[in-house]
Amino acid sequence: MTLLILEDEIPAYQKLLSHLKTFFDDEITSHWARSIVEGKTLLAANSYDLILSDIKLLDGISFDLFNEVEVTCPIIFCSAYDDYLFQAFNTNGIAYILKPYTNADFIKALEKYQSLFKQGEYDSKLSSDTFNALKLALQEDQNNYKKRFVIKRPNGIQLLNTSEISMIEASGDFCIAVDQEGKRHPISQTIGSLVQQLPPQKFFRINRSEIVHIEFIEQIESHFKNRLLITVKGCKEKAMTSTSTTSDFRKWLE
Template sequence: MKILILEDEIPAYQKLVTYLTDYLKSEPEHDWARTIKDGKQFLDDNTYDVILSDIQLLDGISFDLFDEVSLNTPIIFCSAHDEYLFKAFNTNGIAYILKPYTKKEFNGALEKYQSLFNKGDYGNLNTDVIVELKSALKEENTTYKKRFVIKKSKGIQLLNVSDISLIEASGDFCIATDNEGKRHTISQNLGSISKQLNPNKFFKINRSEIINIDYIITIESHFKNRLLLTITGCKEKPMTSSSTTSEFRKWLEQ
């Protein structure tokens, strides 16, 4: 088995070689690149049975390399990025393990590769997958608001964004309802707040309300193509507008 390792961190590379040696019962035949430039040179001059790749290399991300070369080699990503990034995968020819991974997890990824390879049942990393992965990575690296500073009569309180179930416009301010039903005044308008929130979690269902997907209890059909939502901590049921219902349905399924 000939392997290409794309890994910019020396300790992580050494760990991969150690695990490979233990798994294969001998030191693997492999090449090692820490940059896109060197990785491209190896791929231009050689063919490999499998590629073990980190996401971040010294001179960029490995997706840029895979975008440049034509590959029919299975890839196992070894990365510290959050698991949701890899929802973009749509082929069973790709596996991933998250740093810090264990030997058991590493062996499981190799076993999956070998099983698919023996069946001839793995898929290639195509252009569409690369585009989705880049998009997911860009979103993962975007910094969203984690908490709001709320001024109360007794002082200042920190409101974690993850605890907010509903945000309602109220003039130049907004009222945030948390998962315990408590209401908090945020000294910003709805448009400003919307730009600071993770679009995977929060959706503006009408002109004056934003909901958190984690606190949706039930969704009911309503008149004029609207949806009525039951939200944790909220007595009243917010409603989608006719113009947002279609996008809301798509958002729920992403």
């Protein structure tokens, strides 16, 4: 079995290779490329059974590589970019692993790969239209949503990444962002304004005054009057959906 790993970061490559050797009991041959140029050379000279690819490489994004070179094997994308970018497209890539991934995530993707080939359900044609659509979606995501907030403190300015926010609470004309460690950060904007700036696949406004981040939801419990109690990492008190948002919240979770 011959594999191609497209990964610009050396530690990430070493981690992938270790997982692969463990899963396949060392019965693999692997090639490694850190750039589009290197990947193009390897794909032109070799045939692969599976590709594991980061999206961002040293000289561009892997979508451009797959548009230039015909690929006839499954691709497992391994990246820090949000996986919702891929849910809208019917791709022939079999899986997407979001960094930092666990060993269980990795095994699940490889088992799916094996299952598809055993059942003969894999279509070897990869569409350039699909990769163009993914590239466009990636560009729109990067441009449209907030990546960080500037927090003014008495001793200076602090940058708060949206990926670190577990919940946002409304407080009059401003909001309080709570991070996973329970620290509170004032943001001089209304909750209505903030909800428009945050990626909807990650953040959901569960009631008039609270927004939760899906990656920090630890537990969900049923409550009276069709409401749900939500335990969020870093927050002492449980949040609660309103009766009008519960149904949409359940769908959003899926």
